[in-house]
Amino acid sequence: PDEGAVAAVRARDAQLTKPAGSLGKLEDIAEWLAAWSGKDTPKVGRGLVAIFATSHGVVEEGVSAFPAAVNRQMVENFAAGGAAINQICRSFDIGLKVFDLAVDLPTPSIAREDAMDEPNCAATMAYGMEALAGGIDLICLGEMGIGNTTVAAAIFHALFGGEPEEWVGRGTGVDDEGLKRKAGAVRAAVARLGPERDPLEVLRRVGGREIAAMAGLIIAARLQRVPVIVDGFVTTAAAAVVHAMDPEGLDHCLFAHLSSEAAHGRALQHMGKTPLFDFGMRLGEGSGAALAAGIVKAAAATHSGMATFDTAGVSEKSGA
């Protein structure tokens, strides 16, 4: 973190025309932006939601309520401006880019085979870093991939332990039988791993391309001083891989919301992270992250746009 920028934000905050601390988390967010962007006056000029779209062979195991064809259809829906994320981005003047990670070529079912070989996993992580091109100063993680709550559950089970049943949920709305198949697929996937749980090997063997791309993006954003907003259950699986490599590796990440996918809260607890809000959402597409970006933009605007007691001629607290 840039301690100088944090100190500058704190000094200015104390002079703004409001009681000290009265903007609560908005003040924390302004500090966080300064710490990880290195800017004394935090500003969000070019926020971006990056949606990583791909397909998962694990859908063959009957783990999802929707068919895999939806992946390509939703990529087209994003392009046409018809998805939920398009409307949220428009509301908050945030950009949206969709990255097609071989949507028409599913990775093998993780219940039976590794999702990626090493060169493929590394290339996909590197590809994720490209979302930062073009002077982006705030990045929101988003994803689209029917079956990817199963993949995310496998990553959580591999990294955090417990039983498969504790990590699987309804996803887009699977029934009881489907939920059992999800747990079975997660159990089979993680059973293929040895007792050693190298985070990148977990990612490669029981993960998926969108999760690899997002893990790469989280790491690259840190180096390029771009604060990151993590969305829900699936994006948190990418964060968990980075966290397993370095527990401080997520300090530049804000966790937007608590997903209504039941195991999300458990995953956040394992990493000691607290989400900004809980709106009972479970859509993906970066929808929760984009809402949080609206709040982050307002937080930056209050910090950098407010008058000081001095310039506005407002009396300070008695005895101050």
Place this chain on the structure above:
Amino acid sequence: PDEGAVAAVRARDAQLTKPAGSLGKLEDIAEWLAAWSGKDTPKVGRGLVAIFATSHGVVEEGVSAFPAAVNRQMVENFAAGGAAINQICRSFDIGLKVFDLAVDLPTPSIAREDAMDEPNCAATMAYGMEALAGGIDLICLGEMGIGNTTVAAAIFHALFGGEPEEWVGRGTGVDDEGLKRKAGAVRAAVARLGPERDPLEVLRRVGGREIAAMAGLIIAARLQRVPVIVDGFVTTAAAAVVHAMDPEGLDHCLFAHLSSEAAHGRALQHMGKTPLFDFGMRLGEGSGAALAAGIVKAAAATHSGMATFDTAGVSEKSGA
């Protein structure tokens, strides 16, 4: 509520390109907007934060960390665009109007005298209704008045019982001695009331002008089909007066946030209301309500802007 508009929203929601229920509270908000605006397709075109500013004689009792002169200074800060609320409104393209309720003429100290006489209280309630002029379709309650957390605490104590100490908090940052003086002022104010607690008499005798104006506005908004967003501790006191008259009288109101003023949560519990988020804020000015308005605008935009499964050519859930 307009049941026809709610039915139209539900029917459309079921066709939007997302799993059913996956937008959580955003879906509830779209329904709420339809119910209380009477519009089949909820839209927020002209949102407004109305700040009611006034002065309170109870400040003489030593209940606040800031001097009463701040009221006039902050009204000028709002006009000059330097306050927190100006930045938040700009971020979300929401209008802002400040209503000066005789800022330079404090009401008498409620510890000793009634805040308003009957004609004055009625006229102030009527004045609050004027905030709806000009085709406003979403109204956020805001206030400015040094000493008004003491006044709000008196209203809560009068309406909900308990001890004065349970209803007072630090406000803008009062010290331990000031907190005792606050409790004393609240006790003295409510002791002047008889055992009967007519809500409008509580408002008139231990309230303040901004609270009367907001109570009038809440009632008028219902009749004019304008959904209302309630901010924090002080605006909730205005809502509590309306609630005491009719427990269903707040159904068109969304409670934005849980204030860090400790008794806010207790007041909401008494009315059975759940706030949208908790960002640890306690500024007033309508700041929490304006953040919520940003979320509400995004919720309306998702509902009315998204494509349907049919138009986008996206496959529905298996078996649907």
